[in-house]
Amino acid sequence: MEVIYGKNQQIEFTRPTGIGLGNFDGLHVAHMALINTLISESKQGSLESILYTFTKHPENIIRKKLFTPLITSVNKKMRLLEVTQLDYTYFEEFDESFSRMSPEAFVRDILVDKLKMKLAVTGVDYRFGYKGQGDVEYLKVLGRKYNYKVVTIPPIKIDDDIVSSTLIRKHVKKGDMDSAFKLLGRHYSITGIVEKGKRIGNTLGFPTANIYPEEYLLIPLDGVYVTRTLLNGRMYNSITNIGNNPTFEGQKVLSIETYILDYNEDIYGEGIEVFFLQKIRGEKKFNGVDELVDQIKRDIKSAREYFSDMNK
Numbered sequence: 001m002e003v004i005y006g007k008n009q010q011i012e013f014t015r016p017t018g019i020g021l022g023n024f025d026g027l028h029v030a031h032m033a034l035i036n037t038l039i040s041e042s043k044q045g046s047l048e049s050i051l052y053t054f055t056k057h058p059e060n061i062i063r064k065k066l067f068t069p070l071i072t073s074v075n076k077k078m079r080l081l082e083v084t085q086l087d088y089t090y091f092e093e094f095d096e097s098f099s100r101m102s103p104e105a106f107v108r109d110i111l112v113d114k115l116k117m118k119l120a121v122t123g124v125d126y127r128f129g130y131k132g133q134g135d136v137e138y139l140k141v142l143g144r145k146y147n148y149k150v151v152t153i154p155p156i157k158i159d160d161d162i163v164s165s166t167l168i169r170k171h172v173k174k175g176d177m178d179s180a181f182k183l184l185g186r187h188y189s190i191t192g193i194v195e196k197g198k199r200i201g202n203t204l205g206f207p208t209a210n211i212y213p214e215e216y217l218l219i220p221l222d223g224v225y226v227t228r229t230l231l232n233g234r235m236y237n238s239i240t241n242i243g244n245n246p247t248f249e250g251q252k253v254l255s256i257e258t259y260i261l262d263y264n265e266d267i268y269g270e271g272i273e274v275f276f277l278q279k280i281r282g283e284k285k286f287n288g289v290d291e292l293v294d295q296i297k298r299d300i301k302s303a304r305e306y307f308s309d310m311n312k
Helices: 029-044 074-081 103-113 138-146 165-174 177-184 198-202 289-310
Strands: 003-006 019-022 050-056 088-091 118-124 151-154 188-193 207-213 223-231 234-243 254-261 270-279
Touching: 019 029, 029 050, 029 118, 029 151, 029 289, 050 151, 074 088, 074 188, 103 118, 103 138, 118 138, 138 151, 165 177, 177 188, 188 207, 207 270, 223 254, 223 289, 234 270, 234 289, 270 289
Parallel strands: 003 088, 019 050, 019 118, 050 088, 118 151
Antiparallel strands: 188 270, 207 254, 223 234, 223 270, 234 254
16 A cells, blocks of 8 residues: 655556545544445456545644544554555645635546546545535536546444444543444554653552653543553553543643553653553542552552453
């Protein structure tokens, strides 16, 4: 799969293409169904397959005061898409000028003339063009004008809920990682470089790996979670605290601190990915260090029991 950044790379498509259209934040199970359909339909039509998406969430440009956190970063998207049989992933830079394109201009100038589209694959609620004025029916009208086929993917339901990025955000913000897992098809995760924090964990006997998430990334509800941590290609059992350490005065910055079970190496400067499996408890202010240490021990015990049950 070749990755293209539309604003910075000039590439000329000469062969006809099939294009998957959407924001694809999360790459959840419904997105993957669309991608699989795109790949299959493109192969049948001897087309090159392109997933067309954005580096930023369009709503963060259009509705500046209503911030929409991202479920997946660009780097995470690329890692997830690399295992598919897509020919290209095309990242468009969604900015003010792009947002003002009319629906027809977007289809004609970008999709048809530039990307040589002969097949469009979308969800039923896909919108495009200035203020989202274009919908699937209009995409089909333009398809007759510009000679391309449109395939729509029906909504996918899990436990009577329609799978959507909006619903996944709600679950993650509530700390409901089990529900998020069902809709994503994988555990929600956050990546980062391990940085030196206040070393509070070291003084308590539980050294933690502190990471600071990428800008715009969705953060689970404050609390303690059973997690797994990917480090240097190997997965470790862990627990992770998200919050402001209210037991210790003066800390106002949100921190993500992971204690890797049965691991004692210095990993400052290493990149890790933390997968959130289940919430243990909410964040709490303790009366003293001893009370906090006792609770951490109970949290670790809960995590070990969770992993033990997983392996049965």
